[in-house]
Amino acid sequence: MIAAKARSEAAEVVGYTDPAGHPKMRKQLARRASDWGCLLTANDFVVTNGTSEALALALQVACPPDSAVLVESPTYYGILEIIQSRGLRVVELPTDPRTGVSPDDVAKAIRSLPNIGACLLVTNFSNPLGSELPEEKKKKLVSILADNEVPLIEDDIFGDLYRSGARRPITAKSFDKEGLVLLCSSISKTLAPGLRVGWISPGKFRDRILQLKTNQTLTCPTITQMAVAEFLEHGAYDAHLRKIRGFFSEQLQRFSSAIIRYFPQNTRISRPQGGFVLWIEFDPKLNTTKLAARAMNRHRISVAPRSIFSANGQNFLNCLRISCGYPWSAEIDEALKTIGRLAGAI
């Protein structure tokens, strides 16, 4: 794909492209936006280096210095790091494993805590819980945030990875009337994290985002955007998505069955309707930091312990995340058996 572009459009791929992103890439994003419940044009997007850069830019424009960011808990450790590296505070909200944060809790936090700069949520198949904010909750949340003029930074990186046969969940952005929702995503979970093609649809913050993006990195690489745009344009991406949705649904099923078989009896396991991570809750007395260290040191098995998913080191002591992205194999089956055995012995 990239090699073909380099040969066929050599002069264009070596040049700078528009700081907002290659027009062909933004046109494809605008075309796809209706799947997310949004009516957006190519000018409503800025192409970024993955979701990570989109989130960092969003925090920069949305949050005054020293303000706090409301997040679901547990949440993806990269999000916590990006927030804290900007000198902002993290406020963790209780999160239902199926339906995410409660809009009423968001309202309460805004009322009772000083200086809330933004709310940052992974609204569809969060990492690590796999929770999905139902439409009604998305609508209420956007309305509460708008009433309080607090921006929502929405990370939709897993939104296309719903289960085969289900419907693509819409975004909170689809309810945004004030331009206060900054929608961030990428192809990192669906196609290739290494290509670093992501985007932000920043609503009323567009001009400031574009200025920051231009000042900081000028633009994203041209060749990857052109190649991805072509992949999106001719239906190859949709065919690919259909294939990986089936793959991840099957993976979640296989990993879950093995965990039920091998892990101690009182272990609880999430049932995500999309994405590819499972959240495991052991007996309250089991410390998963110890378990993860033993799995790594003695058996070279890597699992993500709870501590990295919370800014507060005291939460989720008995939990861990298991990623189901690698194809099922006898080796993975054995690794899960080993973790189950170690957990039983701690």
Ligand SMILES: Cc1ncc(COP(=O)(O)O)c(C=O)c1O
């Ligand atoms: C919820 C979430 N947001 C953002 C990222 C980073 O995405 P990117 O590779 O597009 O920067 C990840 C990566 O795991 C993630 O899980």
